[in-house]
Amino acid sequence: MTRHWGLILRLALPSIISFATITLTGTIxxxxxxxxxxxxIAAVGVSNIIMYNAWALCSGFGLTVNYLVAQNYGAGDMKKGVARTYLALYMCLGLGVxxxxxxxxxxxxxxxxMGGSPELVETGTDYLEIRFYAMAFATLSFIFHGFFRGVGDTKTPMILSIASNILMVFFTYGLTYGHWGFPELGLPGAAWGIWIGEAVGLLGSAYVFFVRLHKRFATRIRAVIDRAESRLILAESGKLGVQEFAMSLAMFVFTMFVTRLGDEALAANEVALNVMSLGFMPAFAFSATATILVGREVGRGNPLLAKRYxxxxxxLGSLFLLVLGAVEFVFAAQIAGIYTADPAVSELAEKLIRISAFLQLFxxxxxxxxxxxxxxxETSFLVKxxxxxxxxxxxxxxxxxxxxxxxxxxxxxxxLYTFLTAYGVTVLIRFYRTDWxxxxxxxxG
Incomplete structure (x- = not known):
């Protein structure tokens, strides 16, 4: 088993750093x-759930490009992989509008x-508006990153993520509180910081794809709109988008329930979700690694090796999450105190962090x-x-x-614990029942 761990870690660690940078930026x-x-805190928390739903609507395009390009790369047919990436970009431009x-x-x-109080609506409206604009950039970047990971390059998304997220923190601090000569914009300033970071991240991704990778993969082409390929991209992206959207919309309802418990409960819930998101980084990183390795070996005609990978x-991913969950469980009180000095919010957040510490495993x-x-x-099963x-x-x-x-x-x-446990076990069983x-x-088709 361990003989593959070196390759897995070489692909996963840059992705862990990439996703950790995104998570850390959200935390900061x-x-x-x-x-x-x-x-x-409550306004930002509600906005984060809303933006997760917006991202889910478009995420299927990046996920589809990721696995199709991985298969095409393994099969040695990158001309098709590039053309499919173009089709996904065209479609996602419409979603950006x-x-x-x-x-x-x-x-x-x-x-x-969402059930927010009048005060929450007044506080969060401008912030949420700008977050939607930033999300349009993020969804296009996600397609480029899907291509990079599909060809086994997880370092480029890492570098781009680090750069764009450093900018987000810099401009969030400067524009929110009026430091370093910037105007003091309050909460909307935090959203503009995210917008700037996403815009720069998209420009960097486009440069790598169209300029740096052109010599290797002939990425500057005049893509022909092939109807069969367009239907494939749209169908696969739709299924994966619906899969993510079904989960994100359920989390939307979950947050609506918590919202009705009051602003303190909502603030504590946001703190706990933000801490739990630390577990998303290795989960997403090893998920992307599985897609790369499985897709590549499928392209090469080695499905049993794909199963082994x-x-x-x-x-390996579960070991990472086990250690992380143990740290969160032991230091729940200290972690909650980092986010807020409000005793009521901190006490409830501590309880929720302990509940969620090992939820990340599932x-x-x-x-x-x-x-x-x-x-x-096999995307149809995932959406169902x-x-x-x-x-x-x-x-x-x-x-x-x-x-x-x-x-x-x-x-x-x-x-939430019950749901994720059932989901994880269901997908595991289905994977191993595949007719290889x-x-x-x-x-x-």
Whole structure:
């Protein structure tokens, strides 16, 4: 088993750093604005859930490019991989326009729909509007990063992520509080900091794709709109987007439930989610690694080796999450104190952090094997499992535990634990029940 760990770590560690940079930036930004009060923390928390849903709508394009390019790279057919990337970029440009329109027209309405108080709506409207504009850049960057990872280059996304996130923190601090000669914009300044970072990240990604990689992969082409390939990209992106959206929309409802428990409960929930997101970095990193290795070996016609890589990736990723969860469980009180000085918020956040500490193992289990399923091109099962478990298990159970049985925030988190456990085990079982003799490269119908 361990003979593959070196390759897995070489691919996964840059991705861990990349995702850790994104997570750390979110944490630093929350800490920077958190001193403005619980209402600001709550507004940022609600906005983060909304933006997760917006990202989910477009994420399928980046995930699809990632696994298709990995398969094409393994098969030695990068001309098709580049053409597919172009098609995904064209389609995502249209979604970017939609995100701008939503940000311009509907941020206050969305916050009211979330059940936010009038004070929260007033505080968060401008912030959410600018976050929608920034998300349009992020979704395009995600497609480029999917291409880079598909060809086994996880260092370039790492470098781009570090650069763009450093800029986010710099401009968030400067524009929020008016330091270093910048105007003092308050909470909207934090959103403009994110916008600047995402814009620079997109420019850097485009430069690498169109300039640096042109000699190796002939990336500057006049892509022909092939109908069969367009249907494939749209169908696969739609399935993976719906998979993510089903989960993110369920989290949207989860947050609406918590919102109705009051601003303090919502602030504590946001702190716990932000801490839990530390576990997302190795989960996403090893998931992306599984997609790369499984997709590459499928392209090379070695499905059983793909299975072996998947198992090794899941074992190694689980060890990372186990250590991280133990640290969070032991130091929950100290971690909560970093985010807020409000005793009520800190006490509840400490309890939620302890509940969620080992939840990351099951979230990781889902991510590891979902990455492998994408590498196989088995996307239909993922969307079905996501939809059914999100809406037949997670949401009803969250309502029952939170309101009917009166467990409040603790009940909401128990439901999240139950959902992710069921999801992780379901995807694991499905992966190992694959008919490996039938595994082939995904082609347009």
């Amino acid at each position: 930004n929350l800490i920077l604005v958190g001193h403005m009060g619980a209402l600001v 939609l995100l701008h329109l939503i940000g311009w027209l509907a941020p206050a309405s969305i916050l009211r729909l 998947q198992t090794d990736t899941a074992v 979230d990781g289990l889902f991510n590891f094997f979902a990455g492998g399923m994408r590498g196989l091109g 499992a996501s939809f059914l478990l999100s809406w037949l298990v997670f949401v009803p159970l969250a309502y029952l535990l939170t309101f009917v049985w009166g467990l409040d925030s603790v009940g909401a988190w128990i439901s 003799s039938q595994v082939t490269v995904k082609e347009a």
